[in-house]
């Protein structure tokens with residue numbers, strides 16, 4: 001059984017078809033990528049997978065459960081977590097607190113109890129702190145734990161969001177353009193982080209424009225163009241696909 005199955009997924013915004021009858025599957029332990037030109041519908045797919053946008057039609061099945069149109073917190077609870085193309089960092093919090101925010105959905109004690117300071121809440125909080133620090137270590141940011149999140153450069157904001165998304169203990173992690181704003185060295189580190197995440201048993205689906213990263217780390221690639229899937233397969237085949245080169249890769253190379 002695939003971990004995630006997307007069937008005939010459609011999303012319309014008024015007269016615009018942003019996602020048009022898209023099908024794909026993600027299997028446990030895969031690193032899978034979705035690529036395509038700007039406006040192809042990639043983020044909209046992520047928004048439907050995480051309950052931010054309701055599908056107009058079609059189905060999303062996760063571990064055999066139909067999650068189409070379910071609320072974001074329900075989907076997070078079932079094991080799908082994400083980062084955002086435009087990072088969503090709490091600027092008035094420290095780096096480690098930003099990770100702990102993600103952890104709250106997994107702890108029995110809600111925010112309110114933590115603030116009141118009940119003993120059990122405090123114990124859970126120290127566990128959350130330990131867990132958050134180990135996640136920061138995983139993304140190579142443990143030394144920045146107590147820094148203000150506002151001071152982080154773009155690349156580290158993405159890494160922080162990855163740590164926060166992992167704090168919900170997902171089975172499937174969705175990354176929306178995690179290499180945006182990163183230099184080559186940082187992108188290399190990101191690839192290692194993604195491998196480590198997969199090594200830890202988390203399946204990864206990423207949207208990304210950095211083609212060397214995509215082709216290096218992905219087991220399979222889905223290509224969207226104007227909302228439609230135009231190709232799907234292993235990176236080597238995708239790189240040679242005439243339709244993909246015409247729609248996307250040709251320009252990506254020219255602009256690189």
Ligand SMILES: Nc1ncnc2c1ncn2[C@@H]1O[C@H](COP(=O)(O)OP(=O)(O)O)[C@@H](O)[C@H]1O
Nearest residue numbers: 013016018036037038039040041042043044045
């Ligand atoms: N909330 C929305 N309302 C109206 N149109 C939207 C909305 N979200 C996305 N779109 C449109 O849907 C299309 C796909 O957008 P998006 O999924 O962000 O593309 P990508 O991530 O591939 O660049 C674009 O034409 C975009 O303008």
Ligand SMILES: [Mg+2]
Nearest residue numbers: 042043044085
């Ligand atoms: Mg996008």
